[in-house]
Amino acid sequence: MYYVLKKKDLPKFVKLLNKDFEVIAPVKKNGSLIFDKVSSADEIVKNYINTDYPPKNLFLPDGETIFEYKKSNNIKIKHPGKPKKRVIYRIRPCDVNALLKLDKILGGGFYYRTKRENTKIIAINCTKAGENCFCTSLGDDQLKEGFDLLLTDVGKEFYIKIGSEWGKKLMKHKIFKRAENSFKKTFFECKRFFLAKDLDKKIERNFNTKIWEKHFKKCFSCTACSVVCPMCYCFDLVQVPKSENEGKVKKFWSSCLLKEFSRVAGDFIFRDKRVNRVRQFLSHKFLYGKKHYDEFLCVGCGRCISHCPVGIDYEKFLEEIK
Numbered sequence: 001m002y003y004v005l006k007k008k009d010l011p012k013f014v015k016l017l018n019k020d021f022e023v024i025a026p027v028k029k030n031g032s033l034i035f036d037k038v039s040s041a042d043e044i045v046k047n048y049i050n051t052d053y054p055p056k057n058l059f060l061p062d063g064e065t066i067f068e069y070k071k072s073n074n075i076k077i078k079h080p081g082k083p084k085k086r087v088i089y090r091i092r093p094c095d096v097n098a099l100l101k102l103d104k105i106l107g108g109g110f111y112y113r114t115k116r117e118n119t120k121i122i123a124i125n126c127t128k129a130g131e132n133c134f135c136t137s138l139g140d141d142q143l144k145e146g147f148d149l150l151l152t153d154v155g156k157e158f159y160i161k162i163g164s165e166w167g168k169k170l171m172k173h174k175i176f177k178r179a180e181n182s183f184k185k186t187f188f189e190c191k192r193f194f195l196a197k198d199l200d201k202k203i204e205r206n207f208n209t210k211i212w213e214k215h216f217k218k219c220f221s222c223t224a225c226s227v228v229c230p231m232c233y234c235f236d237l238v239q240v241p242k243s244e245n246e247g248k249v250k251k252f253w254s255s256c257l258l259k260e261f262s263r264v265a266g267d268f269i270f271r272d273k274r275v276n277r278v279r280q281f282l283s284h285k286f287l288y289g290k291k292h293y294d295e296f297l298c299v300g301c302g303r304c305i306s307h308c309p310v311g312i313d314y315e316k317f318l319e320e321i322k
């Protein structure tokens with residue numbers, strides 16, 4: 001069963017959410033489209049394909065304090081408290097699917113899990129694809145689970161699908177009406193498309209071929225692609241001392257594209273060549289992800305293509321390797 005919300009009632013909807021939650025939605029800030037706190041519907045960018053940055057910083061913040069320590073007679077450790085209750089409004093299916101995949105990998109960890117548990121998801125279906133999207137190749141354009149509410153824009157109103165008890169309760173408010181008619185969901189096609197079946201096997205078979213050099217020789221390890229990727233979660237733990245006996249341990253984003261990331265004991269760097277680091281980036285997503293989690297660790301959002309300063313196009317590589 002579906003519910004209907006008239007678009008003219010969107011300000012009331014955001015006000016209703018703001019009563020009990022911190023509302024996070026797409027906003028324009030310093031020239032970029034990002035997810036950030038909003039207090040009213042006017043602040044929200046509605047006409048967009050995808051945000052420049054995914055919402056992963058809400059679950060894996062860069063520079064997060066893992067614990068604080070103080071040494072006197074004994075060592076006192078202070079952990080951060082639980083995050084605030086919040087709702088992400090207008091998140092796209094690819095970004096929700098990225099969270100569902102991250103749950104399989106990081107869901108057992110305190111820091112990630114508490115943030116996931118405290119966050120409601122109000123997703124919105126896409127009605128068209130961006131020029132770099134290839135989510136349909138990976139099946140990440142559709143949402144079967146992982147949302148509290150799922151909105152579909154049908155012109156003057158939204159059709160709403162319920163995904164949780166919380167979502168069901170919210171529909172009792174007078175701004176929502178039960179849908180009298182069913183509606184036809186719009187399916188869209190991405191211009192970029194390849195058959196993803198056996199992609200992992202093809203990557204494995206081509207592991208030592210010249211195809212990597214051909215596509216990635218221009219890469220200069222800026223890591224823009226992994227910063228904007230909703231599925232990249234590599235990190236470094238850094239001790240930040242305040243004094244000899246006091247300080248914090250913080251977690252900062254890192255990337256397998258960086259030389260330092262593969263430095264091990266004995267000062268040995270086992271992925272010295274840039275192209276081998278790009279191979280690691282893609283193999284982690286399409287070969288090891290499939291082996292360990294039965295998932296491709298990519299949702300085809302296309303951000304890596306849009307943000308690469310030298311025009312490296314991972315999707316073209318995937319098409320060729322297929």
Ligand code: SF4
Pocket residue numbers: 225228229230231232285297298299300301302303304305314
């Ligand atoms: S690898 Fe690129 S297309 Fe895939 S999820 Fe990451 S940013 Fe999106």
Ligand code: SF4
Pocket residue numbers: 218219220221222223224225226257307308309310311312
């Ligand atoms: S954004 Fe482009 S140049 Fe930068 S690390 Fe990624 S592939 Fe390399």
